[in-house]
Amino acid sequence: MQDKISRRRMLGIGVTGLVGGFVLNQSQADGQSSGATAPAAGERREYWEKSYTGGPVEVKPLAPGVPGRDYAPVVVPNGAPLPFKIVGGVKVIHLVAEEIDHAFDPGLRAKCWGFNGRVNGTVIEAVEGERVRIYVTNRLPVATSIHWHGFYLPNGMDGVGGLTQPYNKPGETAKYEWTLRQHGTLMYHSHHDEMTQMGMGMIGMFIVHPRNPAPEYRVDRDFALLLSEWTVEAGTARPNTLKMNDFNILTINGKVFPSTAPLVCKRNDKIRIRLGNLGAMDHHPMHIHGHHFRITATDGGDIPLSAQWPESTVLVGVGQTRNIEFISDAPGDWAFHCHMTHHVMNQMGHQFTNMVGVKPGDLDDKMRPLLPAYMTMGQTGMDMGRMAETMPMPRNTIAMKGLSGPFGDYISMGGMMTVIKVRDGLKSYFEDPGWYQHPAGTVATKASDTELARDGIEVVTDSKAAADR
Numbered sequence: 196m197q198d199k200i201s202r203r204r205m206l207g208i209g210v211t212g213l214v215g216g217f218v219l220n221q222s223q224a225d226g227q228s229s230g231a232t233a234p235a236a237g238e239r240r241e242y243w244e245k246s247y248t249g250g251p252v253e254v255k256p257l258a259p260g261v262p263g264r265d266y267a268p269v270v271v272p273n274g275a276p277l278p279f280k281i282v283g284g285v286k287v288i289h290l291v292a293e294e295i296d297h298a299f300d301p302g303l304r305a306k307c308w309g310f311n312g313r314v315n316g317t318v319i320e321a322v323e324g325e326r327v328r329i330y331v332t333n334r335l336p337v338a339t340s341i342h343w344h345g346f347y348l349p350n351g352m353d354g355v356g357g358l359t360q361p362y363n364k365p366g367e368t369a370k371y372e373w374t375l376r377q378h379g380t381l382m383y384h385s386h387h388d389e390m391t392q393m394g395m396g397m398i399g400m401f402i403v404h405p406r407n408p409a410p411e412y413r414v415d416r417d418f419a420l421l422l423s424e425w426t427v428e429a430g431t432a433r434p435n436t437l438k439m440n441d442f443n444i445l446t447i448n449g450k451v452f453p454s455t456a457p458l459v460c461k462r463n464d465k466i467r468i469r470l471g472n473l474g475a476m477d478h479h480p481m482h483i484h485g486h487h488f489r490i491t492a493t494d495g496g497d498i499p500l501s502a503q504w505p506e507s508t509v510l511v512g513v514g515q516t517r518n519i520e521f522i523s524d525a526p527g528d529w530a531f532h533c534h535m536t537h538h539v540m541n542q543m544g545h546q547f548t549n550m551v552g553v554k555p556g557d558l559d560d561k562m563r564p565l566l567p568a569y570m571t572m573g574q575t576g577m578d579m580g581r582m583a584e585t586m587p588m589p590r591n592t593i594a595m596k597g598l599s600g601p602f603g604d605y606i607s608m609g610g611m612m613t614v615i616k617v618r619d620g621l622k623s624y625f626e627d628p629g630w631y632q633h634p635a636g637t638v639a640t641k642a643s644d645t646e647l648a649r650d651g652i653e654v655v656t657d658s659k660a661a662a663d664r
């Protein structure tokens with residue numbers, strides 16, 4: 196019996212699932228495959244049937260979960276979970292697809308498409324066993340259809356425009372309804388003219404909490420981060436969804452660093468970060484600093500403890516979700532970012548001529564009669580964020596990257612990057628605690644002559660001079 200309960204836990208059906216119609220069916224299924232001493236092959240089959248199917252379609256819905264009692268709501272940096280109503284024991288959610296004047300950063304706006312006033316940051320949250328009824332009002336100028344990504348549901352609720360349902364036309368409201376037979380980090384997105392509509396921003400996360408979670412499910416901070424990518428050319432007002440590569444805006448919940456809200460944690464909190472990727476073309480290896488994490492779940496469900504492995508970088512492929520969990524035991528400002536270096540850039544970085552190592556000589560003087568503002572750039576790299584603060588920029592562009600940091604120097608990252616702020620004695624999760632105050636002697640600073648002499652480090656100034664030239 197204990198064994199059966201634990202397998203149901205894996206399936207996501209908790210102990211309350213032991214009452215009601217579901218268990219009746221489950222018991223019948225048991226009868227088909229397990230004798231008192233089932234052969235090894237049969238056991239394997241049973242394992243797969245119980246672990247990797249949604250079970251019977253007709254399940255009796257359980258009571259809607261209550262935030263704070265049945266689950267701790269997720270934290271959505273730069274976004275929010277959608278409100279809901281309970282009508283006749285059903286969780287009713289109203290999703291509104293619409294055009295939104297979206298700011299990726301204060302200096303960079305575009306007319307995107309999204310949901311309920313937000314782009315990429317509108318999260319649906321529910322509890323396993325609930326019946327959900329989701330109305331999707333289409334305020335876009337074109338037909339759409341919303342797919343529930345990773346869900347067990349009736350085929351006609353799957354939301355593939357033209358295949359499983361008629362289009363949801365402009366001005367119309369479509370109704371989706373099914374009973375949640377799983378928990379996990381899942382997603383939703385347009386499934387009609389996907390290249391255009393998902394590229395314009397019609398994507399979101401859909402978090403389903405377990406009905407009777409195992410004790411280890413409980414965390415102190417449960418963050419939801421949705422990754423995406425865009426092309427907004429300088430001076431234009433809409434994303435160019437025809438671009439197939441060289442995306443120039445890489446976002447977390449629709450924002451680029453430094454506009455990505457930090458993930459604020461107390462020291463020794465247990466942290467879960469749910470990552471989803473519904474960008475067009477790129478997989479993102481998300482890397483944490485100062486900590487390791489375990490990959491605890493995918494869009495296919497929970498990973499058993501024995502199969503979890505430690506990492507500091509998790510690859511989140513297009514269409515995938517990954518849960519990572521760790522203890523925030525190291526106070527500080529820790530970068531958390533995509534490790535593809537082109538994905539921690541903002542606009543412009545990709546469109547420069549490569550000038551690294553070029554000696555411009557009097558090129559600037561020769562060019563200025565033709566282009567008065569001409570300046571050769573990039574000979575020693577592209578660290579131009581600060582320059583962008585003083586130089587004239589094309590309309591609707593932001594600095595290629597960066598932000599002035601706590602030491603007055605530039606943080607040379609933008610795009611798909613945020614900061615995990617771990618603090619002792621934190622008063623509130625809802626305030627940015629500012630830059631980390633390092634204990635004395637714990638910052639890498641310029642080495643003194645005394646220190647160099649003590650440790651026998653000889654600095655060869657000739658090669659340094661050559662490197663600087």
Ligand SMILES: [Cu+2]
Pocket residue numbers: 477478479480533534535538611
């Ligand atoms: Cu990336």
